[in-house]
Amino acid sequence: MAKPIEVTAIDISKIELFSPDLLKRSAQFLLRLQSQRLDSGVGSNGSKMPAYSERYAEFRREKGRVADRRTLTFTGAMLAGRRVTEQTKTAVRLGWVSGTSEAKKAEYNDDMYAFAAPTDAERKQVIAFAEREVKRLAKKSKESASRNKR
Numbered sequence: 704m705a706k707p708i709e710v711t712a713i714d715i716s717k718i719e720l721f722s723p724d725l726l727k728r729s730a731q732f733l734l735r736l737q738s739q740r741l742d743s744g745v746g747s748n749g750s751k752m753p754a755y756s757e758r759y760a761e762f763r764r765e766k767g768r769v770a771d772r773r774t775l776t777f778t779g780a781m782l783a784g785r786r787v788t789e790q791t792k793t794a795v796r797l798g799w800v801s802g803t804s805e806a807k808k809a810e811y812n813d814d815m816y817a818f819a820a821p822t823d824a825e826r827k828q829v830i831a832f833a834e835r836e837v838k839r840l841a842k843k844s845k846e847s848a849s850r851n852k853r
Contacts, residue, residue: 726795733829753816755770785809
């Protein structure tokens, strides 16, 4: 059975939470950032992943898939299989359900191409996203309280 791949996605322990789903939305934001990075063929270390072999690139082209860069996507099932595997009040852990074919593919691909961990830039973007959301929710709460006083 494959071990689950789990990477700490976000730790917002210094941000006061106004919304119970802020962590979930932050994790979803991270998944979108990672998908964009992977679509560009870039691994967690910030460098381009190695090109496909010419034979496999030709196979991908025949199937209508991206062949000029390694995206770790053929059907999309592996990346779509990422889930929140653990959540506390201040942190969320993302990964794959242990033992699934997607977890096995992810483990192999992460060993080969180091893609699963968020980059430093992605972590910063997620923290900035969470801070913006807190400010937005605080403003919304303040406006609502102001309307209720009238």
